[in-house]
Amino acid sequence: MTPEDRFPGPEHPDSGPRHQPDLDVLPYGTYYEPDPNGGYSPTGYEAETYSGYGGARYLEQHWPATGPDQGHTVHSQNGPPEQAGYEPTLPDHPSPAHGGHPGDGPGPQSDDPPTIELGPPFAEPGQPYHPYPAPGPGEPPGPLYVVGDVHGYLDELRTELRHQGLIDADGHWSAGRSRIWFLGDFTDRGPDGIGVIDLVMQLAAEAAAAGGYCRALMGNHELLFLGAARYGDEPVQSTAGTASFLAAWRLNGGQQSDLERLEAHHISWLSRLPAIALEDGHLLLHSDTTAYLEYGESIPEVNDAVHDLLADEGVDEWWDCFRRFTKRFAFRGDAGPTAVRELLDAYGGTRVVHGHSPIPYLTGAVNSDDGMPPHVPGPYVYAEDLAVAMDGGVTMEGRLLVSRLPI
16 A cells, blocks of 8 residues: 555555456556657657556555456565555445535535636735636637646745746746646645645736636645644544544644644635646546546536535535545556546546556556666556546655646
8 A cells, every 4th residue: 555645544445436447467558758858849748658567566565466467567666665554445335416425415605616716715905806818819728737746845846837937937927828737735745835835826816917827626635634724633433433634634744834824815725626627628636536426427516516515514524525535546457447438428528637646656666676766757648548647756756747738
């Protein structure tokens, strides 16, 4: 099991409630590597590197084997990660209709749209709020970028955004009508999660003024961070006994300095983030799980259900939502393409783009003989080219990925 997202509870590595992929062999996939000369092509990547990652020995150490070893391991696995952990799971139960439990009931009791435009929820005194201008007649939208899990690594985020030409040397938006989607997980493990949130909120306002936009999805660590702030040590009912949001947050790399600097406008902004979005045929998710289907049959239904839950439901419902969106690995293995198609059929799009599961775990390249950090040349395309993984494993000395779509 990965050291990601741990809290007391039993472990089921497959996050897809409808499928049980073969966990002996990880899927073949494709890395897309940046231009070694430092420039970027119009599509963002020049060189395609085809890689067959088996990772069978690593999986045998952490998950029950269900079949013969059929993989080709290109990085040797010397043993388990330094910290063994638990990934959340839920007992089998019927999916709620149209969000059901925990998202049953009418939509939000406010005028907020289901997918809120990302920007400061409250205008600064004396500063006008800039709406997102639509492209003029015949004017195409700007290029589309996605950002993988940041986890508090503010300096690395600035470096990558600057490398892509999206911000200037002073950290301000410099990308005109470009569009950016952050895939969630701003905080925890890294040193400055609040700094990351402040930067994204700043860029949202600056991009809007320039005719572009900067938006973000809600990751499982947003749910965890908000839960720790709201419920603290209040007990929650888990399948393995009683725990709390605060305990789980600390176990998963929560930084006390982030909690101390969390303000009301951060809470308002985070709690209104959408869980799922569709841009240019790309279905954008934080987690590589089919649990989104348990919250609605359309993107507005899913986002409404999550927003309703955060606004009105209690600690156990919130905890249940956190656990569902912490599941992972639904798109790998033989059943992975089927799981991806299930989401695409429900919500639209031709390819899923997600964060959450670090690429070194998807490829089996967690450990190496020489003890060097895992090599992550770029986004990882897998599941019959239907899924793009964007979590470069910055928390494990991998990379913080910022990439232009399509890949």
